[in-house]
Amino acid sequence: MSTLADLSLAVEKGKRKDAKEITEALLREDLKPLEIVEQGLVPGMSAIGEKFKNNEVFVPEMLIAARAMKEAMSLLEPLLAQAGIKPKHTVVIGTVMGDLHDIGKNLVAMMLKGANFGVVDLGTNVAPEKFVAAVQEHNAAILCLSALLTTTMPAMKSTVEAVRAAGLTTVKIMVGGAPVTQEYADEIGADGYSADAASAVDKANQLVGA
């Protein structure tokens, strides 16, 4: 018999096929989709994220774990939607204008999904007004901005300004990316900074008071 712990392990190890089969088995055993997400997928992603934070694994392991989770989620998402279950908090995420780097942003997005946040990924080279519109449309609790180039860091500042100027005072803004520091986050008035994708989840949870 498959267990939630088996699913966690399959996700952690990035075993896509196993993750799918175990999810199917758990559904046959009448486990609730939300239970499978919260007690199967989330602990698996959290485990690999912890190892990543400690430099025990690298980006490849994170990527294959996330793909295993995605495989399971593709079975669970329609059921969750049917039952009217939505993630408690929505995050809008994107790489700021002028910057085409997406790996860091993708890692953060998949870790947040893995922690059961609703994630709206706007992609790369995103203009401030597009961030503003998405935060409004999705009533986002958190906005995550990524920049991999020092030359595009100023676009973070202008995005924060645009969001606040639009009267969106409650959305928490997180920033990250290789050249970004806590100091810079403070300087531009962002609410949070994290050094890696796993810490981003901790920060996001902290910001929504979870």
Added chain:
Amino acid sequence: MSTLSESGRSSASLREVLASDRPLVADGATGTMLQKAGLANGESPERWNLEKPAAIHDLAAGYIAAGSDIIYTNTFGGNRIRLRHAGLDAAHDRVNLEAVRIAREAIAASGRRVFLVASIGPTGEMLDPYGDLSDDDAREAFAGQCAVLAAAGVDGFACETFTAIEEAVLATTCAREAAGDRPVFASMAFDQSGFTMMGVTPEDAIAALFAAGADVVGANCSVGPEVVGPVIGRMAAARPGSLLLAKPNAGMPVVMADGVGYPVAPAEIGSFAARMAGLGARVLGGCCGTTPAHIRAIRESVNAPA
């Protein structure tokens, strides 16, 4: 020690020159130099091969004047997968051919013997199982670009800034096949940790890339000299006597009063290059943030009597 410029119109091939003990000075940054010349953030540098050829010519001429023995074509993002993101895939052949033509013109105008190597960068996507890109699609993209550049008459290939070993090996293999007798350089980008983003060690890199047919292996981009130095040291220790390549960034960019700047000064890059030459590096240059001034410093430093 004489520079190639003083050796006149030597007909020695790049492979023959590499076999001598003489370190070769490559070029510095392309992207950050073009940004200084007005390239917008997020805009494809390769587009300028078609739209601003004079700027690409000037970039090459600047490095040649500073003393480069080798310059790279402006084709880092010139594979079909990457060009698709820039909306340039229909212009694939032209983008690559123009890069060679412009650089050749700059070399001819200088009257110096300068080698032209074809820059081959990553696809920007992740290979399966880490992402959705199939080996076949990646191979097709690299092989297609290498074939155009080989036919256009480059003197060698430089596969650079890879972080995934699988993709670096694919690119190197394609370059090797297209290059015939011409040498292939292969270099990866390392982080502060001493690994690439995808967890590759210098020892893994040198073993896999030589096995894939590279003639010169090394590190480029990679934060700056403080990361490239130890990586080259580890490569030299892993395979003594190997031909190595060091092309570091001028450090990590910092925000300065007048915008963004790179902290490592030309003189520092110059003395670093001499140290790398001592470890067996034969191709010395710079990556992001380096300028003709950095290349001039390398030229002077490797020419200085030991």
